[in-house]
Amino acid sequence: DAVGRQRGAGIGGGNDEREQTLNQLLTEMDGFAENSGVILLAATNRPDVLDAALMRPGRFDRRIHVDLPDRRGREAILAVHARSRPLEPEVSLSDWASRTPGFSGADLSNLLNEAAILTARRERQSINDEAISDALERITMGLTAAPLQDxxxxxxxxxxxxxxxxxxxxxxxxxxxxxxxxxxxxxxxxxxxxxxxxxxxxxxxxxxxxxxxxxxxxxxxxxxxxxxxxxxxxxxxxxxxxxxxxxxxxxxxxxxxxxxxxxxxxxxxxxxxxxxxxxxxxxxxxxxxxxxxxxxxxxxxxxxxxxxxxxxxxxxxxxxxxxxxxxxxxxxxxxxxxxxxxxxxxxxxxxxxxxxxxxxx
Structure with missing residues (x-):
């Protein structure tokens, strides 16, 4: 979506540098030029803003839609990110996978990153359930403010x-x-x-x-x-x-x-x-x-x-x-x-x- 956004979508349209880049990319992908041995890979989080010419059948041989991970997928992603972070024995990645429905792989990575930062601030050697819980609240609800006194x-x-x-x-x-x-x-x-x-x-x-x-x-x-x-x-x-x-x-x-x-x-x-x-x-x-x-x-x-x-x-x-x-x-x-x-x-x-x-x- 950084290169392939829809052309002429703004007021007055225009032929700016981005549109020229997209036109050149489409020309190279039309199949008339000799481009054997060249593989084009692209990824986007916003397929709704891509140009129609880029998304028509024949441009890309295959499209792969990556959904949000299910519980088993979240547990496997957490296990990958936990390899480089010391976890206490009582931490169950399966339980935290069940408590994070709707989280993407980036969200889960961010969760363990925040838990590691909190653990370091508390001068502990390994991440426990309390640190992960506090990290989850920090991600979903924001930073903790001073307790109410009134x-x-x-x-x-x-x-x-x-x-x-x-x-x-x-x-x-x-x-x-x-x-x-x-x-x-x-x-x-x-x-x-x-x-x-x-x-x-x-x-x-x-x-x-x-x-x-x-x-x-x-x-x-x-x-x-x-x-x-x-x-x-x-x-x-x-x-x-x-x-x-x-x-x-x-x-x-x-x-x-x-x-x-x-x-x-x-x-x-x-x-x-x-x-x-x-x-x-x-x-x-x-x-x-x-x-x-x-x-x-x-x-x-x-x-x-x-x-x-x-x-x-x-x-x-x-x-x-x-x-x-x-x-x-x-x-x-x-x-x-x-x-x-x-x-x-x-x-x-x-x-x-x-x-x-x-x-x-």
Whole structure:
């Protein structure tokens, strides 16, 4: 994509040096000149921006698509990068491969690099599970900031994150909770509840309507917890990123997947200009203004329903929320298995499965 980008994609086009290089490359690849003994190899992470002439049949004899590695592949990649790094005997690469779904080979290399740096800073001789865990959080969530001191703010953030974590545990179609923490991160993140994506969904590429609805309800957990505990007048802007994700999922459900009352229609696409004119030359929608209004109404209905379901699931579990918040404030971090054990000990998992089935989740 550094050499073979689409020609004339910007405003006004042009015949710059890059396009001349691509034209010469295409001339050499057309097969009319004597080029026996020459093998051309190319790689890209952006096949969508390549010139059509470069991608037509006959240019390259074979195309190899490299997908993200599965669990066994991630374990083998971690083993390769672990050869030059001392690991403690209790470190299980198989466990870390299962905890990193969706990671590429470069991500896994970066994970062990960060773990090695943290190990050196702590003046240890070998990498342990704690260093890898801290490296994973640093990669996915950012640098650790100073712990919160304000008790009121700390309790508010605790309820917000417990709302996410509790719904992730209660909903049978949701991703599994990995950990919930109050330790802030750079960029203004006061805490987070991290889930592990379902590897079967990632590998198959098939996403069900129930899974998307569960993701929206789980994303609304923070706002729902604030509503249940503090009331409508005391909700905060902490759910802004959650609302963005819910809006995106809801719009895709309506316009691309046919998961709404509008029926099995694809009303919007992903296509857009990829170069200079992308932000100025937006294509007109392929539907009427009336249909656009119905799309907006369906998106709003899906978002409101997700919030209503999140509130209903948390409202009747206020005592359990208080217990989990006190535990989180005391520990600052609760791992997923321990969190699920507390919820199961309270006898909520079976009842939540029945409630989730009743609301279609």
């Amino acid at each position: 008790n009121a703010k700390k309790r508010l953030i605790a309820y917000h994150e417990i709302g996410h974590a509790l719904l992730a545990t209660l909903l049978p179609k949701s991703d599994d909770l990995d950990k919930v923490t109050l330790l802030p991160r750079s960029g203004g993140v006061g805490g987070f509840a991290r889930t592990m994506p379902d590897e079967e969904v990632l590998d198959s590429g098939l996403i069900s309507k129930a899974y998307l609805e569960a993701r929206m309800v789980m994303a609304m957990g923070g706002r729902a917890a604030e509503l249940v505990v503090f009331g409508p007048s005391e909700i905060t802007q902490g759910a802004s990123s959650d609302l963005e994700m819910v809006s995106r999922i809801a719009r895709e459900m309506v316009t691309r997947y046919g998961f709404s009352a509008l029926g099995p229609l694809s009303l919007e696409g992903e296509g857009s200009e990829v170069f200079l004119g992308r932000d100025w030359l937006r294509s007109e929608p392929h539907h009427s203004q009336k249909t656009g209004n119905r799309i907006d109404a369906e998106v709003q209905q899906l978002a409101r329903r997700a919030l209503s379901q999140a509130v209903s699931l948390l409202e009747c579990r206020r005592e359990l929320m208080d217990e989990l918040v006190n535990l989180l404030i005391e520990r600052e971090t609760i791992e997923g298995p321990e969190f699920r054990a507390v919820v199961e000990r309270a006898g909520e998992l079976g009842e939540a499965n029945i409630e989730a089935a009743q609301v279609g989740l």
